[in-house]
Amino acid sequence: MTFINYASREINCKIVYYGPGLGGKTTNLQYIYDSTAAQAKGKLISLATETDRTLFFDFLPLDLGTVRGFKTRFHLYTVPGQVFYDASRKLILKGVDGMVFVADSQRERMDANVESLFNLELNLKQHGYDLMKVPYVLQLNKRDLPNVVSTADLTAELHRKGEPVFEGVANRGVGVFDTLKAIAKQVLLELRKDGSG
């Protein structure tokens, strides 16, 4: 939920990275963290298992700078992608302003993508949100691997509305900032329409 603090002149927005397990959500945040100047970021918190699978969430606060006299801060979260963590996933969606879906381009992960996207729509609905109305970006990740579905086929299968689609190789940073910028833009433009409490 966008939080507008007129006293400290700050706007905080919440972005959630969603998608199937091992798709590269945490890697997106890690890359953003690694390539952002120290003064513009807070700590990257990862609540993960011993094998680096997200257990509850990753969290990265990011200061984008000042727009129209307001400090603009984005809180980036990832959810755990593994199917059985659904209860935790649901909790993270609370108060979300924008969603990034990180799809795994590998042929054998196609079903997992579809399943996760379906799960996203369902969980959003339970919070009273409609994916069709939420700022939303689709990232087709792991484009560097040999066994990937073509971008056209993947897009045809996964896109839900006219959302921006980016190809990614998250561990090398490809597409990571394009994705972030696209979702940030949608979220901020949303505030133009709706400033009412």
Next chain:
Amino acid sequence: MATPVVLYETEYEQLKRAITRLCSDANAKFVFLVDRSGQQIASHGEMLNLDTTSLASLTAGNVAATDGLAHLIGERGFPVLSHEGERDNLHISIIAARVILVVIFDVRSSLGLVRLRVKRATAEMTSIFDLIDSKVERDRDLGMSLESPFAEITEEDIDALFN
């Protein structure tokens, strides 16, 4: 989308005063207000180098997870969470059903005292949040929408953020 939470100068100052008083009345080290989605609202206290942004997000996660647990066993929620450490203790409670109050205290205080002071502060802060609600509602009834600072934002403004 959910409408944004808005905090104005007047109410912010009132909340700030309330937690400052709570901090001294309870003999606490640090008092902190955060909304349920992890956004920091206000804080007061002596803890240097405390990473309040992380504190906010983990607190919200903690409360959300505990609420989830409560629902699983048929409870509406656990209104108070308390964690005891070797030096410092945490007292976490919910205000006006939507804001989380965190009190960090050590041996200079006690759980009993904190609980007592939190009770009074909760009543005070609940009325502040009710005030914010009625203000927002009144404006809406009058057909006024609160002026968004971003009402006139342009794509160029946003592009500039990423340079």
